[in-house]
Amino acid sequence: MKSLLLTLSLLLSLSAKADDLPSWKDGSVKSSxxxxxxxxxxEHSPYFxxxxxxxxxxxxDGTLWSEVPTVEVEFTKQKLDELLQKDPKLAxxxxxxxxxxxxKNKKKxxxxxxxxxxxxxxxxxxxxxxxxxxxxxxxxxEASHPKLHVPYPQTAYKPMLELLTxxxxxxxxxxxxxxxxxxxxxxxxxxxxxxxSQNIIGTTFKDKAVERNGKLVLVRTEELDLVNDKSGxxxxxxxxxxxxxxxxxxxxxxxxxxxxxRYSSQGSLPNLQLLIxxxxxKREASYSEPGNLSLxxxxxxxxxxxxxxxxWREVYDTASLK
Amino acid sequence: MKSLLLTLSLLLSLSAKADDLPSWKDGSVKSSxxxxxxxxxxEHSPYFxxxxxxxxxxxxDGTLWSEVPTVEVEFTKQKLDELLQKDPKLAxxxxxxxxxxxxKNKKKxxxxxxxxxxxxxxxxxxxxxxxxxxxxxxxxxEASHPKLHVPYPQTAYKPMLELLTxxxxxxxxxxxxxxxxxxxxxxxxxxxxxxxSQNIIGTTFKDKAVERNGKLVLVRTEELDLVNDKSGxxxxxxxxxxxxxxxxxxxxxxxxxxxxxRYSSQGSLPNLQLLIxxxxxKREASYSEPGNLSLxxxxxxxxxxxxxxxxWREVYDTASLK
Numbered sequence: 001m002k003s004l005l006l007t008l009s010l011l012l013s014l015s016a017k018a019d020d021l022p023s024w025k026d027g028s029v030k031s032s033x034x035x036x037x038x039x040x041x042x043e044h045s046p047y048f049x050x051x052x053x054x055x056x057x058x059x060x061d062g063t064l065w066s067e068v069p070t071v072e073v074e075f076t077k078q079k080l081d082e083l084l085q086k087d088p089k090l091a092x093x094x095x096x097x098x099x100x101x102x103x104k105n106k107k108k109x110x111x112x113x114x115x116x117x118x119x120x121x122x123x124x125x126x127x128x129x130x131x132x133x134x135x136x137x138x139x140x141x142e143a144s145h146p147k148l149h150v151p152y153p154q155t156a157y158k159p160m161l162e163l164l165t166x167x168x169x170x171x172x173x174x175x176x177x178x179x180x181x182x183x184x185x186x187x188x189x190x191x192x193x194x195x196x197s198q199n200i201i202g203t204t205f206k207d208k209a210v211e212r213n214g215k216l217v218l219v220r221t222e223e224l225d226l227v228n229d230k231s232g233x234x235x236x237x238x239x240x241x242x243x244x245x246x247x248x249x250x251x252x253x254x255x256x257x258x259x260x261x262r263y264s265s266q267g268s269l270p271n272l273q274l275l276i277x278x279x280x281x282k283r284e285a286s287y288s289e290p291g292n293l294s295l296x297x298x299x300x301x302x303x304x305x306x307x308x309x310x311x312w313r314e315v316y317d318t319a320s321l322k
Numbered sequence: 323m324k325s326l327l328l329t330l331s332l333l334l335s336l337s338a339k340a341d342d343l344p345s346w347k348d349g350s351v352k353s354s355x356x357x358x359x360x361x362x363x364x365e366h367s368p369y370f371x372x373x374x375x376x377x378x379x380x381x382x383d384g385t386l387w388s389e390v391p392t393v394e395v396e397f398t399k400q401k402l403d404e405l406l407q408k409d410p411k412l413a414x415x416x417x418x419x420x421x422x423x424x425x426k427n428k429k430k431x432x433x434x435x436x437x438x439x440x441x442x443x444x445x446x447x448x449x450x451x452x453x454x455x456x457x458x459x460x461x462x463x464e465a466s467h468p469k470l471h472v473p474y475p476q477t478a479y480k481p482m483l484e485l486l487t488x489x490x491x492x493x494x495x496x497x498x499x500x501x502x503x504x505x506x507x508x509x510x511x512x513x514x515x516x517x518x519s520q521n522i523i524g525t526t527f528k529d530k531a532v533e534r535n536g537k538l539v540l541v542r543t544e545e546l547d548l549v550n551d552k553s554g555x556x557x558x559x560x561x562x563x564x565x566x567x568x569x570x571x572x573x574x575x576x577x578x579x580x581x582x583x584r585y586s587s588q589g590s591l592p593n594l595q596l597l598i599x600x601x602x603x604k605r606e607a608s609y610s611e612p613g614n615l616s617l618x619x620x621x622x623x624x625x626x627x628x629x630x631x632x633x634w635r636e637v638y639d640t641a642s643l644k
Contacts, residue, residue, distance in 0.1 A: 052518050129560055173520070186564045196374050197564030198495070199520075204561055209553035209581060216553070216584050218560050225547075225561070231531035231538070238451055238540050239526055239547070240562065242508045242519030259531060262538050 020166040023159040023314045029274075030311065032304050033163065036272040040246065041170050047270040051171040055245045057201070057237060058164070059260065060178035060185060062251040063276055064193060066155040068285040069146065072180050073111050075139050077103065079123040095122070113179055113229055117203065120181055121222040129183065129207065129218040136187040153192040154320045159312045160249075164193055172247065175199045177237060179229030179256055201236045203228045229256050234263035244271070251276035255293045265301050273303035280308040283315045342488040345481040345636045351596075352633065354626050355485070358594040362568065363492050369592040373493040377567045379523070379559060380486075381582065382500035382507060384573040385598055386515060388477040390607040391468065394502050395433050397461050399425065401445040417444070435501055435551055439525065442503055443544040451505065451529065451540040458509040475514040476642045481634045482571075486515055494569065497521045499559060501551030501578055523558045525550045551578050556585035566593070573598035577615045587623050595625035602630040605637045 024030040039047040040054065061067035080099065083090065090096045099115050111119075124132050145155050164174055174195050176185055182202035189195045204225040207218045228236040237245065237260075244267025250257020252275060261273040275298045278287050289295070298305050308315060346352040361369040362376065383389035402421065405412065412418045421437050433441075446454050467477050486496055496517050500507055504524035511517045526547040529540045550558040559567065559582075566589025572579020574597060583595040597620045600609050611617070620627050630637060 052512070055520070175520075182561070183564065190374070198377070198497075198562065200564065207557045207560060209556050215588060216556060216581055218556060234531050234538060234540060235529045238529060239504070240520065242505065242522065259538055266537060 020169070021159065021162050023162055023312060025311055025313050027311060029304050029306050032272065033274070036247070036270070037166070037170050040270055049246055049269050051173075053243060053246065053269060054167075054170070054172040055175065055241055055243050056167050056172045056247040056249075057175045057177040057241075057245040057260065057264065058160075058248075059250040059257050060176050060180055062253055062278065063249055063257075064156055064160050064164075064176070065152065066145070066148075066157075066284065067251075067253065068287075070111075071143075071152045072116060072184055074143060075136070075184065076111065076116050076119040076123070078139065078143075079135075080119050083123050113227070117181075117224060117227065121205065121224070124220050125205075125222040127220050129220060132220055133183055133187060136184050140188055148316070148321055150321055153188050155316065156192050157312070158314050158317045161193070161317070163249075164195070167247070168194065173199070175201055175237075175241065175245070177201045177228065177233055177245075177248075177260060179203055179227070179232075181205075182228075201228055201233075201240045203232075231259045233257070233260035237263060243267070244269070246271045247274070248272075249274040249276070250294070252278060252289050252292075252294045253287065254289060258294055258297045261303055262297070262301060265303070273298075273301070274306055275303050276306045276308065278308060280312075280315065284308055342491070343481065343484050345484055345634060347633055347635050349633060351626050351628050354594065355596070358569070358592070359488070359492050362592055371568055371591050373495075375565060375568065375591060376489075376492070376494040377497065377563055377565050378489050378494045378569040378571075379497045379499040379563075379567040379582065379586065380482075380570075381572040381579050382498050382502055384575055384600065385571050385579075386478055386482050386486075386498070387474065388467070388470075388479075388606065389573075389575070390609075392433075392438075393465075393474045394438060394506055396465060397458070397506065398433065398438050398441040398445070400461065400465075401457075402441050405445050435549070439503075439546060439549065443527065443546070446542050447527075447544040449542050451542060454542055455505055455509060458506050462510055470638070470643060472643055475510050477638065478514050479634070480636050480639045483515070483639070485571075486517075489569070490516065495521070497523055497559075497563065497567070499523045499550065499555055499567075499570075499582060501525055501549070501554075503527075504550075523550055523555075523562045525554075553581045555579070555582035559585060565589070566591070568593045569596075570594075571596040571598070572616070574600060574611050574614075574616045575609065576611060580616055580619045583625055584619070584623060587625070595620075595623070596628055597625050598628045598630065600630060602634075602637065606630055 021030060039045045040049040042048055058064055061070050091100060095118050102111060102115060144151055148155055168174060176189055176195055178185055180202050182200050182204050185200050185202050186197040189200055206221045206223040206225045208221055209216055210219050226232055226236055245264045246269050248261050248264035250260050264271050265273055275294055278285050343352060361367045362371040364370060380386055383392050413422060417440050424433060424437060466473055470477055490496060498507055498511055498517055502524050504522050504526050507522050507524050508519040511522055528543045528545040528547045530543055531538055532541050548554055548558055567586045568591050570583050570586035572582050586593050587595055597616055600607050
């Protein structure tokens with residue numbers, strides 16, 4: 001009788017919640033998400049997880065919004081231009097010379113994480129946290145995606161926005177866990193994803209607290225505090241959350257989420273990992289990873305691989321793209 | 323008419339919520355708390371703050387529970403004893419020799435923050451985060467307060483527990499912001515205060531992510547990451563939350579919360595700061611601060627000073643002390 005009730009309540013919750021993910025095509029990935037949420041939220045299920053432990057972490061670039069181009073790279077290129085306009089001599093000095101060569105080199109489409117952080121360090125050290133935040137907000141007000149011609153927040157993936165809403169409705173606490181700089185992500189995370197600034201785990205620089213005109217202000221330095229990428233992600237998650245996420249999502253590109261998803265899968269509670277594969281050149285972009293390490297890890301550890309081509313009915317919110 | 327409605331709704335909310343703080347004596351401090359919560363939660367008030375911005379930060383030792391003795395000092399002394407039993411030679415070597423002298427010196431009742439962190443570094447470097455957490459949990463299962471003879475979590479101040487509950491009911495998000503080590507506080511924060519591990523801002527050590535038997539584990543190192551005390555507190559708050567708290571509480575002892583409360587008072591939203599003065603030798607403890615810097619700051623910046631003697635009807639939950 002008890003198991004019949006359990007089956008019935010599971011079926012009911014499955015059918016009731018299927019509509020929460022309309023942009024996802026029916027299939028094993030969508031089922032795995034709905035099954036997982038149904039079992040961890042069902043008090044009669046042996047897999048029940050209490051709300052305080054329903055921690056979900058999401059990579060940002062390539063997982064929640066497009067990374068072609070990477071938004072933070074566009075921001076840092078702009079800041080580098082501004083810096084060079086003010087002081088053209090810098091273009092012949094390191095580390096700028098190497099970075100400029102890297103941008104000009106057509107074979108390289110993107111800056112490395114290290115190059116981004118170097119530019120951020122050089123262009124923003126000495127600014128207060130407030131000034132940096134304002135500089136990021138100005139960028140987001142003015143900038144638009146080079147192909148889609150909309151502000152960057154509108155390049156958020158519609159199926160992922162549905163997933164965030166669905167999880168929040170089921171009392172998950174949502175976090176971003178990104179290699180991007182924390183303050184940069186905070187500037188748009190609430191309005192784009194409904195994720196507040198206190199739930200952003202990103203790369204951080206060391207701050208100094210200094211006195212200015214009778215006020216205490218936080219001044220950014222060049223010194224990296226934590227690079228929240230690759231094996232830095234579990235370190236960032238432990239520092240910020242202190243628990244293993246029960247749901248984590250990342251994407252194929254450079255192996256940046258392998259340790260993130262492994263850390264989630266090593267928790268003692270039921271857990272689910274999602275890895276997005278960018279295989280849709282027509283609607284978004286198609287790229288793979290040297291050595292296919294992320295896909296190999298997905299196979300080894302049993303993660304769900306999301307094929308944009310096959311699993312997503314829509315990629316962007318077409319209404320907002322018009 | 324609108325202002326009459328506003329006055330009426332304020333009065334109603336004041337009377338309805340007065341009972342939420344039964345251990346607080348009527349007076350200017352209690353009124354300031356109730357007035358503040360009423361105005362920031364009232365949508366018709368010009369001081370309304372939306373729930374996502376109702377951030378409250380609390381120091382722990384001496385603010386939420388007793389710091390006579392400081393619980394983490396008792397823990398570190400025990401760990402130091404265990405270390406010296408294993409390797410007695412260490413007692414003649416630095417930094418142990420100096421710390422042992424400091425403990426034996428009767429004039430000094432406490433270890434400094436630096437000494438605590440040195441012991442924590444020396445006794446726990448090389449442990450995994452999981453092992454350290456287990457070591458802290460064992461301590462809390464066995465240890466009891468030397469005078470009150472109850473487990474330490476029962477030395478939480480009853481009026482402050484009421485305040486936490488009252489704020490949570492009014493959609494404040496509660497954080498601990500303590501000089502204590504983060505993992506140490508996490509071990510009891512949920513069961514004692516209802517504050518989850520993701521809302522603990524404390525002192526942190528750098529971790530390494532390493533491979534062990536096919537698993538990814540986080541290993542503690544001796545290197546301090548952030549000392550979340552004095553001017554480290556605003557840095558910790560910005561790193562973790564990215565907003566100014568609208569309510570912050572600390573206590574008189576060594577000026578550890580001055581920058582914490584100043585940072586709160588510098589936010590652009592309505593805000594309230596509370597500073598506990600330990601002036602009740604009979605029921606708790608009486609101690610002041612060299613130079614009275616915290617009390618002077620309270621006067622200068624307009625913070626509410628809580629006198630344990632005059633503002634609290636009860637200090638501990640007497641039922642739990644029996």
